[in-house]
Amino acid sequence: MTLIDSPAIVQGTTPPVGGPSLPQERRLVTAIPGPKSIELGARKAQAVSASVGSTIPVFTVAAGGGVLVDVDGNSLIDLGSGIAVTGVGNSAPRVVAAVAAQLEQFTHTCFTVAPYDSYVEVAEALNRLTPGSHSKRSALFNSGAEAVENAVKIARHYTGKQGVVVFDHAYHGRTNLTMALTAKNQPYKNGFGPFAPEVYRVPTSYPLRDGGLSGAEAAKRSISQIEKQIGAGNLAAVMIEPIQGEGGFIVPADGFLEAIVDWCGANDVVFIADEVQTGFARTGTMFASEQFGIVPDLVVTAKGIAGGLPLSAVTGRSEIMDAPQIGGLGGTYGGNPLACAAALATIESYEEDGLVARAAEIGELMRGILETAQAADPRIGEVRGLGAMMAIELVDAASGEPDAALTGRVVAAAHAAGVILLSCGTYGNVIRFLPPLAISDELLAEGLQVVVDALAAA
Numbered sequence: 001m002t003l004i005d006s007p008a009i010v011q012g013t014t015p016p017v018g019g020p021s022l023p024q025e026r027r028l029v030t031a032i033p034g035p036k037s038i039e040l041g042a043r044k045a046q047a048v049s050a051s052v053g054s055t056i057p058v059f060t061v062a063a064g065g066g067v068l069v070d071v072d073g074n075s076l077i078d079l080g081s082g083i084a085v086t087g088v089g090n091s092a093p094r095v096v097a098a099v100a101a102q103l104e105q106f107t108h109t110c111f112t113v114a115p116y117d118s119y120v121e122v123a124e125a126l127n128r129l130t131p132g133s134h135s136k137r138s139a140l141f142n143s144g145a146e147a148v149e150n151a152v153k154i155a156r157h158y159t160g161k162q163g164v165v166v167f168d169h170a171y172h173g174r175t176n177l178t179m180a181l182t183a184k185n186q187p188y189k190n191g192f193g194p195f196a197p198e199v200y201r202v203p204t205s206y207p208l209r210d211g212g213l214s215g216a217e218a219a220k221r222s223i224s225q226i227e228k229q230i231g232a233g234n235l236a237a238v239m240i241e242p243i244q245g246e247g248g249f250i251v252p253a254d255g256f257l258e259a260i261v262d263w264c265g266a267n268d269v270v271f272i273a274d275e276v277q278t279g280f281a282r283t284g285t286m287f288a289s290e291q292f293g294i295v296p297d298l299v300v301t302a303k304g305i306a307g308g309l310p311l312s313a314v315t316g317r318s319e320i321m322d323a324p325q326i327g328g329l330g331g332t333y334g335g336n337p338l339a340c341a342a343a344l345a346t347i348e349s350y351e352e353d354g355l356v357a358r359a360a361e362i363g364e365l366m367r368g369i370l371e372t373a374q375a376a377d378p379r380i381g382e383v384r385g386l387g388a389m390m391a392i393e394l395v396d397a398a399s400g401e402p403d404a405a406l407t408g409r410v411v412a413a414a415h416a417a418g419v420i421l422l423s424c425g426t427y428g429n430v431i432r433f434l435p436p437l438a439i440s441d442e443l444l445a446e447g448l449q450v451v452v453d454a455l456a457a458a
């Protein structure tokens with residue numbers, strides 16, 4: 001669209017500047033979506049593939065702190081952070097300044113053509129911050145899926161083996177290899193096969209739905225299946241999200257991850273933690289692995305890494321990361337200088353603005369409100385999560401069966417009331433809360449109350 005067509009300009013108003021100085025309030029001036037969003041939605045339908053969906057059909061003009069402002073002037077509470085990306089907040093001042101400065105210097109050389117120091121500095125930061133004090137190396141990419149694929153490439157090269165084990169309810173992306181790694185058919189895989197070979201799926205630990213197996217018992221079940229059906233001699237890697245994201249914010253029972261890591265260590269199998277959604281302060285530690293007491297061989301990161309700019313990484317043991325041939329890893333845009341500048345500013349913000357502790361605080365606040373709601377409503381089957389990665393699983397009160405229809409009604413009602421809310425889960429019955437860590441307590445509590453009220457009315 002040309003500048004002159006911009007709805008804000010047609011209306012003769014200047015769009016607000018994003019960032020934390022935006023008024024931190026929920027304010028609806030039209031129905032959701034408003035007339036301008038409806039008009040843009042019609043253009044979207046004519047121009048954009050119908051296969052690219054949107055959770056909430058409002059078009060954004062500015063965002064910051066805990067709010068997103070749409071073209072109609074509605075200010076919505078953001079409980080999704082663009083799927084756990086803008087932990088530091090939208091247009092966070094440190095990020096804006098760093099990217100603006102980099103824009104003036106150079107925008108691209110391709111690191112594999114002519115390198116620059118910010119890429120090295122991001123790698124140093126990742127090596128320092130990821131779990132474990134062993135010698136590490138990193139490589140940078142563009143998306144979570146691309147980094148996941150590279151972690152598998154690296155593990156296969158290092159071990160000389162091909163098999164990859166993933167788990168029920170896993171989500172690792174939408175490219176061909178990562179579709180194979182992802183569990184859920186609709187909408188991620190349906191009609192898109194054939195999928196990459198040598199990918200094997202085993203049960204995970206899902207305390208609400210596996211009869212309350214202990215972590216050790218669930219791990220024994222998974223390991224037995226790996227040994228009987230694949231064999232360690234054929235297995236390059238085991239990959240898991242420490243808390244499963246799209247699959248339903250599933251927190252494994254204590255000891256599950258530790259037992260899997262120990263088995264990998266004893267069997268020359270690379271343990272890969274996909275921390276794309278759990279990483280970067282989100283769970284109340286820099287990485288979720290820390291809270292489970294595990295040290296992965298490779299850690300995959302993306303989403304929260306760069307304040308909204310596209311960047312991802314694989315970080316891990318030097319001997320594994322250095323195994324592939326020179327030129328075996330890379331890409332045109334991976335570790336783009338704008339994204340690296342953003343990442344350095346974002347990481348500085350996590351460390352110096354106290355955002356790790358803030359995520360834990362947000363978790364306590366959310367858990368309190370959600371557990372109070374659960375005590376009054378048996379349709380909340382479980383409140384679970386760590387830090388600012390919290391969820392409720394909605395069930396039929398009598399049978400305990402997943403209630404996706406109820407979940408859909410609650411999400412729709414929250415959207416109509418001006419709260420951006422995401423669902424997830426294999427059974428579509430989990431509401432997940434991923435607020436920006438820059439949100440205020442007041443706004444967060446107000447947003448959660450909208451959801452609790454929507455549930456009561458549904």
Ligand SMILES: *Cc1c(COP(=O)(O)O)cnc(C)c1O
Pocket residue numbers: 142143144145146148171172173174241245246274275276277302303
């Ligand atoms: C989002 C996500 C991915 C894929 O990341 P993209 O940037 O969308 O490719 C992979 N793993 C996990 C755990 C994710 O949440």
